[in-house]
Amino acid sequence: MDVKFVNILSHELRSPLTTVQTSAEILDHLLSSDIVDTSIMKKHARQIMDEVADMAQLLEKVLVMSRLENTQTGFSPTIADPVTFLEEVLDRPFVCGRYSQKVDFGIKGEHRPALIDPFMLTHIVNGLLDNAFKYSRNKENTVAPRLRLSFEASHWRIMVRDTGIGIKSADKTRLFRSFSRGSNVGHIQGTGLGLEIIKYFVRCHKGAIQLKSIEGKGTVVVVDLPY
Known part of the structure; x- marks a missing residue:
């Protein structure tokens, strides 16, 4: 595995593991003492x-990248209703919880x-929504990301819009290259692989993806897929 990728992976795992350990120690202390503060316990x-x-998301990306490198990620489409599929994705703990x-x-x-590949489409939607939430999390006056599904004559479209930090011109x-991230992300975690x-x-779906963004205003990602 690429040394640069291993270094990024190690860095990205170290911070959340430290937070988990600290929060677990605080919860353990509260549970073993006479102090019962439900708000603090819920927070941690x-x-x-x-x-x-x-x-979990980071490790999923590692698995996907490993499959791509070994050409083991085959396109396995099935006929499905995009509306029902997206509703099910939104009901899963990754998004709603x-x-x-x-x-x-x-x-x-x-x-x-x-015709859609369930694994791939789930990853597409989860990845776009996670970015929309993540890069809006610390910005004031943000609204919930918008997910729009539209049926056109020749294709169907998924659009995700956020009001986050946006992307510099x-x-x-270079955002679709490995390990590339926006220069304005600050301390927001990420690998640059998503x-x-x-x-x-x-592309496996023979579709196209476009990204439009204004720094400080937000980002719109449009995915067009054939029926």
């Missing part, structure tokens, strides 16, 4: 769950079935 329990979710805000989900056009051309994997999965 939530921190543990959030950090575990981050690590991780963030206090709910995704603003809307549908446009007449429903049509499509100089960074946009968009590369998403783009690969979109």
Whole structure:
């Protein structure tokens, strides 16, 4: 495995593991003492769950990258209803159990079935929504990310819009490359692998992905897929 990737992985795991250990020690202290402060306990329990979710997502990316390198990730499409599929994705703990805000989900056009790979499409949607939440988390006056599903004549479209920190113009051309991240992300964790994997999965569906963003205003990602 690439040395640079191992270094990034080690760095990305160290911070959440430290947080989990600290929160667990605080919970242990509270449970073994006469102090019962449910608000503090809930806070640290939530921190543990959030950090575990981050690590689970990171390890999933490692698994996906390993499969890509060994050409073992085959495209396995099945006929499905995109509306039902996305509703099921939004009901899963990764999305609905991780963030206090709910995704603003809307549908446009007449429903049509499509050929989709469940594993790949789940990763596409989860990855885009996680980015939308993550890069809006510490920004004031943000609204819940919008997920729009629209049925066009020749294709169907997934659009994710957020009001987060946005992306600098100089960074946009390299965001789909391995280990590339925006220069304005600060201390927000990430490996720079998410968009590369998403783009690969979109191409497996013979689709296209576009990203539009204004620094300080937010980002819109559009994925067009054939039926």
